[in-house]
Amino acid sequence: MECDYVCAAPQLSKSLHRTEERMTTLDQKSPSRRRVTVKDLAKDLGMSVSTVSRAFYPEAIVAPATRTLVLERARAIGYKANPYAQSLITKRTQIVGLVVADITNPFYPEVMTRLTADLQVLGMNVMLVSANATDKVDDAVQLLLSYQPDLVIILAAALSSRAVQECSEAGSPCIFFNRLSGDAAEHGVTCDNIAGGINVADYLVDLGHKRLLYVAAFPGASTNVERQRGFCERALARGVAAPLVIEAGSFSYEAGFAAAKTMAELPERPDAVFCANDIVAIGFIEGVRTLGFSVPEDISVVGFDDIAMAAWPSHALTTVRQPVEEMLSITVEFARKLASDPDAPGEVHRIPPGPLIERGTTRRRGTL
Amino acid sequence: MECDYVCAAPQLSKSLHRTEERMTTLDQKSPSRRRVTVKDLAKDLGMSVSTVSRAFYPEAIVAPATRTLVLERARAIGYKANPYAQSLITKRTQIVGLVVADITNPFYPEVMTRLTADLQVLGMNVMLVSANATDKVDDAVQLLLSYQPDLVIILAAALSSRAVQECSEAGSPCIFFNRLSGDAAEHGVTCDNIAGGINVADYLVDLGHKRLLYVAAFPGASTNVERQRGFCERALARGVAAPLVIEAGSFSYEAGFAAAKTMAELPERPDAVFCANDIVAIGFIEGVRTLGFSVPEDISVVGFDDIAMAAWPSHALTTVRQPVEEMLSITVEFARKLASDPDAPGEVHRIPPGPLIERGTTRRRGTL
DNA sequence: CTGAAAGCGCTTACAG
DNA sequence: CTGAAAGCGCTTACAG
Numbered sequence: 001m002e003c004d005y006v007c008a009a010p011q012l013s014k015s016l017h018r019t020e021e022r023m024t025t026l027d028q029k030s031p032s033r034r035r036v037t038v039k040d041l042a043k044d045l046g047m048s049v050s051t052v053s054r055a056f057y058p059e060a061i062v063a064p065a066t067r068t069l070v071l072e073r074a075r076a077i078g079y080k081a082n083p084y085a086q087s088l089i090t091k092r093t094q095i096v097g098l099v100v101a102d103i104t105n106p107f108y109p110e111v112m113t114r115l116t117a118d119l120q121v122l123g124m125n126v127m128l129v130s131a132n133a134t135d136k137v138d139d140a141v142q143l144l145l146s147y148q149p150d151l152v153i154i155l156a157a158a159l160s161s162r163a164v165q166e167c168s169e170a171g172s173p174c175i176f177f178n179r180l181s182g183d184a185a186e187h188g189v190t191c192d193n194i195a196g197g198i199n200v201a202d203y204l205v206d207l208g209h210k211r212l213l214y215v216a217a218f219p220g221a222s223t224n225v226e227r228q229r230g231f232c233e234r235a236l237a238r239g240v241a242a243p244l245v246i247e248a249g250s251f252s253y254e255a256g257f258a259a260a261k262t263m264a265e266l267p268e269r270p271d272a273v274f275c276a277n278d279i280v281a282i283g284f285i286e287g288v289r290t291l292g293f294s295v296p297e298d299i300s301v302v303g304f305d306d307i308a309m310a311a312w313p314s315h316a317l318t319t320v321r322q323p324v325e326e327m328l329s330i331t332v333e334f335a336r337k338l339a340s341d342p343d344a345p346g347e348v349h350r351i352p353p354g355p356l357i358e359r360g361t362t363r364r365r366g367t368l
Numbered sequence: 369m370e371c372d373y374v375c376a377a378p379q380l381s382k383s384l385h386r387t388e389e390r391m392t393t394l395d396q397k398s399p400s401r402r403r404v405t406v407k408d409l410a411k412d413l414g415m416s417v418s419t420v421s422r423a424f425y426p427e428a429i430v431a432p433a434t435r436t437l438v439l440e441r442a443r444a445i446g447y448k449a450n451p452y453a454q455s456l457i458t459k460r461t462q463i464v465g466l467v468v469a470d471i472t473n474p475f476y477p478e479v480m481t482r483l484t485a486d487l488q489v490l491g492m493n494v495m496l497v498s499a500n501a502t503d504k505v506d507d508a509v510q511l512l513l514s515y516q517p518d519l520v521i522i523l524a525a526a527l528s529s530r531a532v533q534e535c536s537e538a539g540s541p542c543i544f545f546n547r548l549s550g551d552a553a554e555h556g557v558t559c560d561n562i563a564g565g566i567n568v569a570d571y572l573v574d575l576g577h578k579r580l581l582y583v584a585a586f587p588g589a590s591t592n593v594e595r596q597r598g599f600c601e602r603a604l605a606r607g608v609a610a611p612l613v614i615e616a617g618s619f620s621y622e623a624g625f626a627a628a629k630t631m632a633e634l635p636e637r638p639d640a641v642f643c644a645n646d647i648v649a650i651g652f653i654e655g656v657r658t659l660g661f662s663v664p665e666d667i668s669v670v671g672f673d674d675i676a677m678a679a680w681p682s683h684a685l686t687t688v689r690q691p692v693e694e695m696l697s698i699t700v701e702f703a704r705k706l707a708s709d710p711d712a713p714g715e716v717h718r719i720p721p722g723p724l725i726e727r728g729t730t731r732r733r734g735t736l
Numbered sequence: 737c738t739g740a741a742a743g744c745g746c747t748t749a750c751a752g
Numbered sequence: 753c754t755g756a757a758a759g760c761g762c763t764t765a766c767a768g
Contacts, residue, residue, distance in 0.1 A: 037761055048739045053763060059765090063737055079512050084461075085761035087743045093452075098496070100481065104676075109477040113468065113498035120497070120508045125515060128494045130481035140488045147446050147493060286681050298575075305723070312621070313654050316683045332460070365476040405745055416755045421747060428748090431753055453745035456760040738768085745760105752754085 009252040032091030045070060057083065087148070096124050096335060097144045097152035099163075104252050104308045105279050108155060108192040111177070111324065115153065118332045124150070124339070128235040138163055145170040153177055153331065156221070173338045179320075180222040188336065188348035189331045192294045193223050193304075193309070196353035197230025198318045200256055200274045200302050201355055205238045207363055209272035210298060212243035212252050215259045215284055217251040217276035224251075224276045227304060231274050244270060248280060256283025257290075268290060271299060272362070278303035278310045278319055285315065285361060300362040306354065376597060389707040394705065409447045412537075424449065446492040451498045456515070464492050464703060465512045465520035465540070467531075469499040472620050473647050476523060479545070479692065483521065486700045492707070494515055494517070506531055513538040521545055524589070529676045541706045548590040548716060555706065556716035557699045560707075561591050561672075564688045564721035565598025568670050571724055573606045573653055575731055577640035577668060578610035583627045585644035591646045592619075595672060599642050611636060616648060624651025632659050639667060640730070646671035646678045646687055652730060653683065668730040674722065686730040689722030 008016030038053075042049045047066070050096035055070035062070075087093045102108060116126045129144050141163040144152070152167050155173045155364050164181060167174045176207040178189040204212060214233050215352055217224045232243050248255035256275060260283075264269065275281035285295050295301050303319035304308060311319040330349050338344055395727050411418045415434070422428035423438035442448075455461045464487055466609050470476060484494045496513050499505040507533040512520070521543045534547060535542045544556040546606035556650075572580060580603050585592045614630050616623035624643060628651075629637065649671030653663050663669050671678060671687035678685040697715050707713055 030425065035761095038763095039761080047760085050740080050764080051738055054738090057763085061737070066737080082456070082761050083514055084456050085744085086763075088450070088456065088746090088761080089763045093493075103477045103481045106474065106477075109471045109474075112496075113471045116496050116498040117508070121513060123509060124453065126496045127463075127744090128480075128484050128496045129488070130484040141492055143488060146451055148450075148452075186529075253676070282585050290681055308621070313658055343587070379759080403745095406747095407745080417746085418748080418756080421753055422754090427748085429753070450745050454747075455758085456762090458746080459760090735744045737764105740768105742764090744762085747760090748754105748758090749756085750758085752756105 008017060017222075019236075032096050035082065036077055036079045037082070038079070041070070041077065041223065042073055044077065045073055058059075064083065077136055090095050091148075093122050093150055094115045094339075095127050095147055095149040097127050097129060097141075097147070097149035098155060099129045099131055099137070099141065099144075099152060100155045101137075102156045102251055103130065103157075105277065105305075105311060107277070107279075107280070107305050107322070111313050111328065114324075114328055115155075115177075118328065119335060120132060122332070122336055124335070135192060140165060145172060148172065150342070151175065151335055153335065154179070156223075159170065159257070165218075169356055171342060173344070175331060175338065175341045178223060178327065179306075182222070182344075185346035186348065187334065187344075187346055189327050189352050190222070190348065190350055193226035193325065193351045193353070194230035198234040198302060199226040199228075199230075199320060199353065199356050200229070200304075201231045201234035201240075204272045204274070204300065204302065204362070205235065207272070207300065207365060210268045211268060211272070212268035212272045214243050214275060215247055215256060215275040215280055216246045216247050216249075217255060217280055218249065219247065227276060245273075248276070251277055251280060253283035256280035256285075257287035257326065259283050260281075260287025260291060261289070264293075267293070269299070272302070273299060274302045276304065276305075278305040278307045278317060279359075281317055281319065282309065282315050285317070294361045295361050302356075302362060307355055310357075311344070311359070316360030317333060318359045320356050323351045326351045370643060371498070380516050388641050399562070403444055403450070404447045405450070406447070409438070409442055409445065413441055414447060430645065439647040446600075456669055459516075460707070461516050461518055461627050462492050462707075463495050465497060465515075465516045465517035465521060466494050467497045467499055467505075467509065468523045469505075469513075470524045470619055471498065473524075473645065474689070475645070475647075475668060475675075479523065479696065482682055482692075482696055483545075483699065486696065487703060490700070490704055492703070493510075506534075509534060513540060516540065516563075517701055518710070519543065520580075521703065522547070524591075539710065541560045541710045541712070542708065543699060544716075546591060546695065550590070551714075553714035554716065555702065555703060555712075555714055558590070558716065558718055559593035559690050559695065559721050560718045561721070562598035564642070564672060565600075565642070566602040567598075567721065567724050568672075569599045569602035569606065569608075572668065572670065572730070573603065573608055575640070575668065575728060577635060578608055579638045579640070580608060581630075581631065581638035581641045582611050582613045582736055583624060583641060583643040583646055583648055584613055584617075585623060587615065589619070595642070595644060611642075616644070619645055619648060621647050621651035624648035624653075625655035626651075628655025628659060630654050631656070631735060637667070640670070640671075641667060642670045644672065646673040646675045646685060647685065649729075650683050652678065653685070663729050664731045666684075670730060674725055678725075679727070684728030686725065686727045688724050691719045691722045694719045 013363040038049050042052045052070050054062045055067045115160050129140040149172050153171050155177050156179045178190045214228050235243050246259045275284050306319045307320035310319050379498045402643050406417050406420050421437040421688050422430045422443050497508040520540050523545050524547045548556045614627045616627040621648050643652050653669050669684050674687045674689035678687050
């Protein structure tokens, strides 16, 4: 980093500042930049199209020398198989559809990009469907399915079951990431959220808390349901009163913020709260502070996910880390498998939760 | 919202808690769920394949009655043209490639999802390339290009110029969103960042600030450069000393946080800071607070974007709103146009910045 | 090990 | 207005 650099002189601004700038393309790029096809390559090599084609399939049987020749020449003249022609024959598309919702939660953009990057390494391209308005999801999924993705991955979407069924009817297997549909035949990758909830209960009870609260998010989400279940059951098992539950309704800052108001109106104020995830927890904390309470002095707060923001000093959120690495790598492995065997039996992978990261939103031991 | 709901009894946990669950698919979905093709539809209707095909193209000439018949029957038996076969002929793919980087900035996930949703309405599917590791971008873009997208949209990526050139060589036009490459023939949609910088300078000077600082982000980004330019030039024009500049290096929380340290070591402390964007500003604020300074008492801070987080009470960031709506709708319109006319001349749209939203990180008027 | 031929599912001149 | 035919760029039995 360097300082003390003074801005360039003002005259530059004019050239940059035109409000709408139009210019004609200088180099009219060769209008018919024809792609090189197998035929071209075959002619170039003096071989048949069949042989050339076979050279690209390791399992196909070609003279090693021939293969080398083809591959070399292909790279030299820039031949790349047309994926459309390919999938017309092979019925594989190398496309994985990614259905995303809940983009408001910083957890997902990261998952999305990493998943995309990892799949690209396997030669699979990601086709994206975003499910903001739930009504349009179905259309979007239809459009996606017309591309016959080898696989679709559903990222935490509260998907209408119709869409899911459409996938299976279209013959595209579906992996649920970080959310389970409950269907018997489903493929899923998720954290063990029950165990996560249990850990939080233990932690809070060990700290000496007695009046627990769970701030629930989207009621249809398995993550929400399981965290709540683990938390509440363990609290009971530890001899503490059954935690209260506030239904905040969604995995969002706003939901958490609003839940704080609801909490403040409770007849008996809880002394510790487990929120369905980090973004809800952060909203809750800000809501609670806005109302004049202190965290953790008046109330301890725990989240779930350990998104980057949780570590920022302004939040310093105590939270359960979600094992994203593992979830991701298992998903990719799973994707590879399902892409080649779409009819594999349903299988759900539950990854143990990461550690509970103790930060500033819960009291120190022995201060209660 | 409702409270006081007590968790369900514990026995449920066992069934949910198996660590790895395997089950065979019950309904072996008809292994060869053959798609219905034009041929099927034609036979069903007793027409020729040609006629049937034509019915789907409004510009093709078919008897109106025939068309109705075809369309009706198609929907009835669930016919959908195979896009791969289609694009083999038409050379259009209805695919737009979306190259994304900087996913750390909450501004982008939203842009991404909305863009995706809007394009889907036009029948275009989004193929995603994420550019985290810059080295792998080129490969990913290659893979993308093999799908011959009708268009690629580059979202704020610090793209190697090679990748961009590859797009144009592959014949896919490229729109730069919220970042300009400076190439003469480029298509771009961006906010007028110079004007934005000017507004901030005016605002801060009007407030009475005299020692200004700009916290720069990625030096290769046009947004960064232009905001800085507008800000610094206007400050000078207003008779204030040339703003200092700290090169934070990237559009990230961490960069802003680190810049705060650098700032603290300056011989003369600035009294107001304009950060390259909101996420940098938020990092800067937290950094500055960690060092024991108060915002805005010791230093005023202004950001750029007005991401949702900027409005959270913990930040209450004064910032320039980015006109996302307009940028998005222009991009979509632009996309439609370029998809049908890939050789349209380069054109860059500059949208005036949104208002400066005054919140809590800048002093009140007259307190200086 | 290699080549000629058929065919994937479409669209689009070309005749009628 | 409609149909028969060619062809997009590939892969894959089928012979040799």
